[in-house]
Amino acid sequence: MRVLQHRGQESAGIAVYNNGIKALKGMGLAHQALRADDLHNLKGETGIGHVRYSTVGSSSPENAQPVVMSTNYGDIALAHNGEIVNGDQLRDGLKKKGWAFATTSDSEIIIRMLANDISNTGDPVRSVKNVMASLIGSYSITLMVDSRVFALRDPLGIRPLCVGRTKGGYAAASESVVFDTLGGEFMRDVEPGELVELLPGEIRSTKTGLARGKAHCMFEWVYIARADSCLDGHLVYDVRRRIGQCLAREQPVDADVIVPVPDSGRSHSMGYAETSGIPYSEGLMKNRYVERTFIMPEQNDRTTSVMLKLNPLKSVIKDKRIVLVDDSIVRGTTMRQIVQLVRNAGAKEVHVRIGSPPIRMPCYFGIDMKTRDQFAATGRTVEDIARMLTADSLGYISIDGLVDAIGHSASDLCLGCLTGEYPLPVEGEKVRFQKKLDSFA
Ligand code: SF4
Structure with a gap:
C-alpha cells in the first residue's frame, strides 16, 4: 500500500x-x-x-x-x-x-x-x-x-x-x-x-x-500516477518527457536554467531541457517528508506545506533567468508561492511552463476539482494568470500536444476538465466531441 x-x-x-x-x-x-x-x-x-x-x-x-x-x-x-x-x-x-x-x-x-x-x-x-x-x-x-x-x-x-x-x-x-x-x-x-x-x-x-x-483520464499521466508506472500501454515517465519536449517546441523562452518543481515537474523538465538545449538543474530542494499538496483536502494545509516542502538553492537561481516547469496549474496558489520563493532567491526572471493545458472545468470522475471558480484559468487569459503568479511569462502545452505526447487518440482519453465536454452524461455539462479539439486551444 x-x-x-x-x-x-x-x-x-x-x-x-x-x-x-x-x-x-x-x-x-x-x-x-x-x-x-x-x-x-x-x-x-x-x-x-x-x-x-x-x-x-x-x-x-x-x-x-x-x-x-x-x-x-x-x-x-x-x-x-x-x-x-x-x-x-x-x-x-x-x-x-x-x-x-x-x-x-x-x-x-x-x-x-x-x-x-x-x-x-x-x-x-x-x-x-x-x-x-x-x-x-x-x-x-x-x-x-x-x-x-x-x-x-x-x-x-x-x-x-x-x-x-x-x-x-x-x-x-x-x-x-x-x-x-x-x-x-x-x-x-x-x-x-x-x-x-x-x-x-x-x-x-x-x-x-x-x-x-475508452476515456482514460489524461491527468493520470500528467500528475497522478508515479512516473515509473505503465498505464494502458504508456510509461508515465516517457509521456511526461514527451510533454516537456512538446512544451519546449510550443512555448520556447530565452533563459539560463530549467528548474523543475519537484517531484511533479521533474520528468517534464527533462524533456524541456532535451529539446530547448537549456541546462537543467535542481534549484528547489524538497523535504520528502511532507505529503503531496494537491491531494490534501484543505487549502490551508496546502499553503503551509509549500513553504515547508521546498527550499531554493541560491547558487543555482541567483541572477539567472529561470524556466520553472510543473505538470499543471489548478488553483494557482502553490505556483504563485513557488514563483515568489524563486524570486526571493535572486532570480533575474521567472518563466513558468506547464505540462497540461489550462484546467477550467470541474472533474466528476475522481479528482477533487469541483467548482469552476477555484481554477486559476477561469475567466483569465494566460497573461492574466502570469500576472497572478507574478511570473515574467507563462506557457501551457496545447491540447493537441498533450494528446500526441500521451500516445492515445483524443477519443480514447477523458479531457473533460480541459474542454468542458465529458465522456459521460453529467447534469448541466456537455457530452464530449461536439467540437474539434483545436477549437479549445
Ligand atoms: S475531468 Fe477527466 S481528464 Fe480531467 S481529471 Fe477528471 S477524469 Fe481526468
Missing part, C-alpha cells in the same frame, strides 16, 4: 479473509493508519487494501476503506477508486425503498447494491454485472466476496487498473509499479468494462458487455 501512497493520504485500510472478512482501517498515511502489531495479527490467504483520497464523502474514519458488509451469502469487502456520477440519484432511490446508509461515500452505495444483489442471485459475477449496469461514473474496484477476490474497471476505463503475478499468486492494483516493487511481474491492464477474478492458478476474465470505448 505504501507503493501507492501517492494516490491517497487521508486514510488507509486492509481487509483479509480468515474465516470471515476482517478489516483494519485508520486515518493518515498507511504506516500511521495501520500499526505493525495489528497488521502482524491480521492473517489471511486473500486480501484487498486501499489508500483514500476523497472526492465524494468527507475525510473521516467512517469513510475509510475497504468497506466491509455481512450478507446472507457471506462477507463482502470493497475498495474503490473513482467517483459515481449518479451516486446521489441511486442513494435517493434506494432510501425511498427503505435502505439506510451509514456514510456519505459513494463506495457505500456500490457495496450495498452488491450485497443486496448477491443475496438474491448467489452469484457474485452476475451481481457485479447487474450493479455495473446501474452505475455511471469512474470506478476501479477490488472486491472480496468471502475469500474470492475480484477486480473490475468501469466501462470507459477512466481510472487505471492492472493485474500481475506476485510471489504468492496474482494481484490487481491501480498502477504497475506495485509489481515492480514487490518483486512481481506486471501482466496487463484490465480492460474497460472487464471483471477479473484472481484465482490460485489463473486470472479469470469476464467481459460484462458494458464497455463503451
Whole structure:
C-alpha cells in the first residue's frame, strides 16, 4: 500500500479473509493508519487494501476503506477508486425503498447494491454485472466476496487498473509499479468494462458487455500516477518527457536554467531541457517528508506545506533567468508561492511552463476539482494568470500536444476538465466531441 501512497493520504485500510472478512482501517498515511502489531495479527490467504483520497464523502474514519458488509451469502469487502456520477440519484432511490446508509461515500452505495444483489442471485459475477449496469461514473474496484477476490474497471476505463503475478499468486492494483516493487511481474491492464477474478492458478476474465470505448483520464499521466508506472500501454515517465519536449517546441523562452518543481515537474523538465538545449538543474530542494499538496483536502494545509516542502538553492537561481516547469496549474496558489520563493532567491526572471493545458472545468470522475471558480484559468487569459503568479511569462502545452505526447487518440482519453465536454452524461455539462479539439486551444 505504501507503493501507492501517492494516490491517497487521508486514510488507509486492509481487509483479509480468515474465516470471515476482517478489516483494519485508520486515518493518515498507511504506516500511521495501520500499526505493525495489528497488521502482524491480521492473517489471511486473500486480501484487498486501499489508500483514500476523497472526492465524494468527507475525510473521516467512517469513510475509510475497504468497506466491509455481512450478507446472507457471506462477507463482502470493497475498495474503490473513482467517483459515481449518479451516486446521489441511486442513494435517493434506494432510501425511498427503505435502505439506510451509514456514510456519505459513494463506495457505500456500490457495496450495498452488491450485497443486496448477491443475496438474491448467489452469484457474485452476475451481481457485479447487474450493479455495473446501474452505475455511471469512474470506478476501479477490488472486491472480496468471502475469500474470492475480484477486480473490475468501469466501462470507459477512466481510472487505471492492472493485474500481475506476485510471489504468492496474482494481484490487481491501480498502477504497475506495485509489481515492480514487490518483486512481481506486471501482466496487463484490465480492460474497460472487464471483471477479473484472481484465482490460485489463473486470472479469470469476464467481459460484462458494458464497455463503451475508452476515456482514460489524461491527468493520470500528467500528475497522478508515479512516473515509473505503465498505464494502458504508456510509461508515465516517457509521456511526461514527451510533454516537456512538446512544451519546449510550443512555448520556447530565452533563459539560463530549467528548474523543475519537484517531484511533479521533474520528468517534464527533462524533456524541456532535451529539446530547448537549456541546462537543467535542481534549484528547489524538497523535504520528502511532507505529503503531496494537491491531494490534501484543505487549502490551508496546502499553503503551509509549500513553504515547508521546498527550499531554493541560491547558487543555482541567483541572477539567472529561470524556466520553472510543473505538470499543471489548478488553483494557482502553490505556483504563485513557488514563483515568489524563486524570486526571493535572486532570480533575474521567472518563466513558468506547464505540462497540461489550462484546467477550467470541474472533474466528476475522481479528482477533487469541483467548482469552476477555484481554477486559476477561469475567466483569465494566460497573461492574466502570469500576472497572478507574478511570473515574467507563462506557457501551457496545447491540447493537441498533450494528446500526441500521451500516445492515445483524443477519443480514447477523458479531457473533460480541459474542454468542458465529458465522456459521460453529467447534469448541466456537455457530452464530449461536439467540437474539434483545436477549437479549445
Ligand atoms: S475531468 Fe480531467 S481529471 Fe477528471 S477524469 Fe477527466 S481528464 Fe481526468
